[in-house]
Amino acid sequence: MSLLRVSDLRVRYGAIQAVRGISFQVEEGECVTILGANGAGKSSTLRAVAGLHRPSGGSVTFGSQVVTGEPAHRIARSGISLVPEGRQVFGTLTIRENLELGGYVQSASANGEALERVLGIFPAFRQRLGALAGTLSGGEQQMLALGRALMTRPRLLMMDEPSLGLAPIVANQIFGILTEIVGSGIAVLLVEQNVHRALQVASRGYVLELGEVVLEGTAASLLADDHVRLAYLGHGMGEAE
Amino acid sequence: MSLQELLQQIANGLVVGSVYGLIALGYTMVYGIVRLINFAQGGLYEVGAYLGVFFFTLMGKFGLQYPIPAVLITLVISMTLTGALAFVVERVAYRPLRNAPLLAPLVSSLAMFFLLISVVQVVTGAEPLTYPSVLSPAPLHLGPIVLSPTSLIIFFAAILLMVGMQQFVRRTKVGKAMRATAANREAAALMGINTTRIVSLTFVLGGAMGAAAGILYGVNYGTVTYDMGEFGGLVAFTAAVMGGIGNVPGALVGGLTVGVLSSFASTFLPNQWNEAIVFAILILILAIRPQGILGERVAERA
Amino acid sequence: MDYLSAARERLIRAQARVTVPPRVQTAGRYGFYLGALVFASAPYWLGGIYYPDIWTDMALWGTIGLGLNVVIGFAGLLDLGYMAFYAIGGYVFANAALYHGFSLWEAMPIGAVLSVVASAIIGFPTLRVRGDYLAIMTLGFGGIVYYAAQNMTSLTGGYNGLFGWKTQSILGHPFASPIDFYPLALGLTVVAALVTRALRGSRVGRAWSCIKDDEVAAGAAGIPIIRYKLYAYMVGAVWAGLAGAIFAVKQNIVSPETFTFNQSFFAVAVVIMGGMGSITGVILGGVLYVVIAEWMVTYTGTLSGVIFSSLLLLVVLLRPQGLIPFRPRPPRWLLRHYLEDPARGTAGVSQPDG
Numbered sequence: 085m086s087l088l089r090v091s092d093l094r095v096r097y098g099a100i101q102a103v104r105g106i107s108f109q110v111e112e113g114e115c116v117t118i119l120g121a122n123g124a125g126k127s128s129t130l131r132a133v134a135g136l137h138r139p140s141g142g143s144v145t146f147g148s149q150v151v152t153g154e155p156a157h158r159i160a161r162s163g164i165s166l167v168p169e170g171r172q173v174f175g176t177l178t179i180r181e182n183l184e185l186g187g188y189v190q191s192a193s194a195n196g197e198a199l200e201r202v203l204g205i206f207p208a209f210r211q212r213l214g215a216l217a218g219t220l221s222g223g224e225q226q227m228l229a230l231g232r233a234l235m236t237r238p239r240l241l242m243m244d245e246p247s248l249g250l251a252p253i254v255a256n257q258i259f260g261i262l263t264e265i266v267g268s269g270i271a272v273l274l275v276e277q278n279v280h281r282a283l284q285v286a287s288r289g290y291v292l293e294l295g296e297v298v299l300e301g302t303a304a305s306l307l308a309d310d311h312v313r314l315a316y317l318g319h320g321m322g323e324a325e
Numbered sequence: 326m327s328l329q330e331l332l333q334q335i336a337n338g339l340v341v342g343s344v345y346g347l348i349a350l351g352y353t354m355v356y357g358i359v360r361l362i363n364f365a366q367g368g369l370y371e372v373g374a375y376l377g378v379f380f381f382t383l384m385g386k387f388g389l390q391y392p393i394p395a396v397l398i399t400l401v402i403s404m405t406l407t408g409a410l411a412f413v414v415e416r417v418a419y420r421p422l423r424n425a426p427l428l429a430p431l432v433s434s435l436a437m438f439f440l441l442i443s444v445v446q447v448v449t450g451a452e453p454l455t456y457p458s459v460l461s462p463a464p465l466h467l468g469p470i471v472l473s474p475t476s477l478i479i480f481f482a483a484i485l486l487m488v489g490m491q492q493f494v495r496r497t498k499v500g501k502a503m504r505a506t507a508a509n510r511e512a513a514a515l516m517g518i519n520t521t522r523i524v525s526l527t528f529v530l531g532g533a534m535g536a537a538a539g540i541l542y543g544v545n546y547g548t549v550t551y552d553m554g555e556f557g558g559l560v561a562f563t564a565a566v567m568g569g570i571g572n573v574p575g576a577l578v579g580g581l582t583v584g585v586l587s588s589f590a591s592t593f594l595p596n597q598w599n600e601a602i603v604f605a606i607l608i609l610i611l612a613i614r615p616q617g618i619l620g621e622r623v624a625e626r627a
Numbered sequence: 628m629d630y631l632s633a634a635r636e637r638l639i640r641a642q643a644r645v646t647v648p649p650r651v652q653t654a655g656r657y658g659f660y661l662g663a664l665v666f667a668s669a670p671y672w673l674g675g676i677y678y679p680d681i682w683t684d685m686a687l688w689g690t691i692g693l694g695l696n697v698v699i700g701f702a703g704l705l706d707l708g709y710m711a712f713y714a715i716g717g718y719v720f721a722n723a724a725l726y727h728g729f730s731l732w733e734a735m736p737i738g739a740v741l742s743v744v745a746s747a748i749i750g751f752p753t754l755r756v757r758g759d760y761l762a763i764m765t766l767g768f769g770g771i772v773y774y775a776a777q778n779m780t781s782l783t784g785g786y787n788g789l790f791g792w793k794t795q796s797i798l799g800h801p802f803a804s805p806i807d808f809y810p811l812a813l814g815l816t817v818v819a820a821l822v823t824r825a826l827r828g829s830r831v832g833r834a835w836s837c838i839k840d841d842e843v844a845a846g847a848a849g850i851p852i853i854r855y856k857l858y859a860y861m862v863g864a865v866w867a868g869l870a871g872a873i874f875a876v877k878q879n880i881v882s883p884e885t886f887t888f889n890q891s892f893f894a895v896a897v898v899i900m901g902g903m904g905s906i907t908g909v910i911l912g913g914v915l916y917v918v919i920a921e922w923m924v925t926y927t928g929t930l931s932g933v934i935f936s937s938l939l940l941l942v943v944l945l946r947p948q949g950l951i952p953f954r955p956r957p958p959r960w961l962l963r964h965y966l967e968d969p970a971r972g973t974a975g976v977s978q979p980d981g
Contacts (some may be wrong), residue, residue, distance in 0.1 A: 136511055155521075156514035165515070172512040174505050185505050188498070189517040232516070362759045421944055429943055430897055431705055435762075436939040438894055443932030451929060557846055559770065562763055567832050599775035604767035611764050612752035 087112045087271050088133070088164075088240055089148060094141035095295075097127045099275035102128040104295035105142065110240060115262075117282040119306075119316060126275040127169055128243050129292070133273075134166040135159040146240070161189045166236035169245045171225040173190070174304045175218030179209050182217050182228055187233030195235070205261060223254035224294040230261065234270075241265065242273045247281065259285060279316040283307050291316075328468040334588045336467075340545065341485035342475040342584015347538035348561030349489060349568065349576040351531030357507040357571035358527045361427075365414045366535050367558015369407050373536025374549040375445055376403040378454045381587060385457060400540055404533040410441075411532025415525055422465040428482025446551040453550040456543040479541045486537055487577045490530070494573055507571070554598060561585070563607040569617030579617065588625070644754030659907075670809055680807035681921055683869030683877055686812035687870045688913030692897040693819040693906065696865030698908050699895065700860035700904035701827060704754070705762040708769025709894045712742040712864040714886035716778055716871025721789035721881045722782065730793040731802075743861045750860040754853050769891050771918045776883040788882025795876050808877045815873065816910065824906050826862065835859055889932065893920070896939045902949020912949070 086109035093102035103125040113117035132139040135156035187195040247255035276282035283303040355363040380399045418433040496498035505513040506523045564583040568575025590602035671683040723729035752763040773918035837845040875881045901912025923931035
């Protein structure tokens with residue numbers, strides 16, 4: 085049984101239907117990516133799964149629980165962590181407080197252990213635990229947001245555009261860490277504009293266009309697909325040959 | 326004005342200002358989280374003061390007249406009840422309008438304020454009520470300053486509550502959740518924080534602080550009137566803005582500043598101008614330095 | 628969805644279903660004008676003896692509503708000290724009549740001008756702050772005027788107020804009995820209604836409506852926001868200034884208790900209950916206020932505050948478009964949230980990308 089099973093999910097903002105009945109699964113320990121252009125419905129899908137926006141139809145099942153339409157804080161407690169687009173760290177709070185809030189639902193002792201574990205992944209924060217998160221650079225904020233999401237040992241980590249607005253070298257670091265996370269057995273659902281990077285980390289992918297899944301398959305098959313190459317990788321059949 | 330008079334005015338101003346600071350705390354905490362001026366805060370302060378009279382009198386009837394326990398019990402009961410009332414205010418007047426334009430929750434909280442003071446007016450028949458004198462009126466001489474023991478206790482009680490609240494917000498888990506919700510509500514929800522409950526809690530705590538302020542005010546001045554919520558609410562709002570709205574320690578700074586300023590105003594000008602002066606200070610502050618003395622965190626929601 | 632959202636949704640859906648054929652609409656409009664005429668002339672065919680004061684008060688509160696409607700309803704600025712301008716109109720008349728021998732006719736424009744000047748002085752520094760701060764500042768301004776009226780005894784007579792001017796007259800017709808003021812007050816209401824309606828449809832009115840909908844976008848579109856807000860504030864003050872003078876003459880006294888925060892609160896309630904922006908709505912809001920207030924004062928005393936604040940609360944929560952059903956179209960933000968059918972012309976909402 086899949087870890088996350090989304091079927092016929094629909095999301096609308098007023099009159100606009102952003103997601104038009106999509107279905108996909110994420111297996112335990114697997115990294116899956118959702119590809120698509122701006123406005124294809126990728127973020128809306130993640131937001132609906134995380135409970136930030138109530139879906140207008142369809143169902144979301146996590147493990148054995150149906151979580152469709154549950155409020156975000158309940159979904160977070162059930163083991164899904166979303167690193168939202170644009171980081172969204174708590175700028176007026178310190179790094180330590182940000183991380184501790186990531187483990188808000190667990191006991192103080194568990195939080196202490198989790199903090200050590202996360203600082204093991206992001207050693208640069210150890211010296212600066214008292215610094216305000218708002219003073220960090222974009223890349224550091226992205227790492228903090230990721231660390232914050234890892235505080236609870238989520239069973240499913242969702243990341244929305246982690247490399248957005250970051251220098252390539254910083255984005256590479258983030259993806260390096262992401263690969264480690266996948267290796268540690270946490271399932272990851274990744275939305276990313278950089279299709280190349282995404283398909284390197286992920287084992288499978290779905291392509292969204294105008295709120296519908298138009299293509300799905302293994303990373304390798306998607307990388308080889310003409311449509312994907314033409315539309316998202318910036319080169320056509322001729323160039324590749 | 327001699328040095329002694331000056332010190333005396335400062336001392337008087339600090340006592341009044343500490344009470345304003347407590348009310349301001351309610352404004353500032355709610356504003357920090359939902360970006361709304363909760364007009365109802367002035368009404369909660371007044372309701373708290375009247376509940377205080379009621380329970381003091383009640384305890385007197387049951388023969389409980391030892392001043393300090395009586396004050397403490399009254400404080401606890403009235404703060405709890407007013408907190409519950411604040412919970413209702415949030416549920417009725419704020420929550421359904423969460424996604425509405427600013428004018429709607431502003432008007433609904435204004436209506437709530439007016440409802441609260443009107444109910445007090447109807448129930449008490451608009452007569453001022455007298456607080457039982459709690460402590461011996463014998464004044465204390467602190468160097469050149471003369472203060473009643475009551476006002477000293479009030480000052481320290483108010484400061485204690487404010488510092489306690491600040492530590493609560495800074496250090497406890499729930500306090501951190503409150504600050505996280507204020508900083509970014511969506512991200513807070515993603516951490517598993519029930520932000521709806523945090524908003525409720527903030528209203529409740531703000532209301533309880535308002536009630537404490539009302540009782541301390543009543544104990545200090547001996548009477549409460551049905552229009553105290555309007556003036557007290559406005560002055561405390563001035564204090565909240567002065568300290569930088571949304572800034573918890575700022576409420577204390579702002580409250581003390583406004584207290585001392587109005588105390589000076591009343592020495593230099595005939596007493597009846599006191600209110601007008603405070604209003605003028607309010608307008609000046611808002612016009613010149615809306616980010617407050619401490620100049621932090623001015624949130625935008627035009 | 629909580630209980631209120633559900634109730635609101637039902638209301639909106641019910642309204643959206645109603646489509647009135649044009650012929651019925653025209654008939655309805657003439658019927659309405661006829662009804663308004665019958666109602667407005669009621670004191671005469673009722674013999675002019677039935678609470679003559681009430682009718683003048685209704686007209687005055689209609690005017691107050693119309694003036695404040697420009698500020699709140701057109702420009703979206705919450706003004707909690709509006710009655711300060713009413714006070715200025717009244718005190719200016721009293722001073723002009725008592726000490727300078729001016730007639731009502733001569734004093735009214737002076738009162739209006741001074742109200743406008745006061746509104747510019749207070750508006751200039753305050754209108755650049757955010758909406759909620761503005762509300763507080765106007766509240767403070769109203770407070771200052773109230774306490775000034777109490778304390779500046781040489782100008783205002785203090786607590787006792789000013790009184791004792793000679794009987795005013797228009798075209799040789801003296802204002803002797805309460806009903807004599809009615810045509811004057813009603814005339815002012817009609818003028819206020821026509822002028823503010825014309826303003827609403829004008830360039831200025833469209834600028835106000837843009838500012839009210841989205842201040843940032845209005846600014847980006849090149850509308851000088853502060854200047855237009857100031858216009859709204861000044862235009863609003865005119866009507867309170869004029870009505871205040873008539874009120875003073877009618878009462879034979881000007882005293883501070885007419886200009887308390889409570890009165891300003893009731894003025895806001897009139898505008899919001901009547902339906903922000905709607906001319907007919909706010910006039911009816913004023914009428915409703917006087918009826919309830921008079922009835923309350925007669926029968927239940929202080930209960931009026933409870934009734935009005937509860938009513939206001941209910942209106943904001945359940946009928947943000949006002950009590951009186953003249954504008955069947957609910958505000959856009961409600962449509963956006965509760966009506967999700969594109970066929971009904973829902974407002975465009977930005978969609979997060981991805």
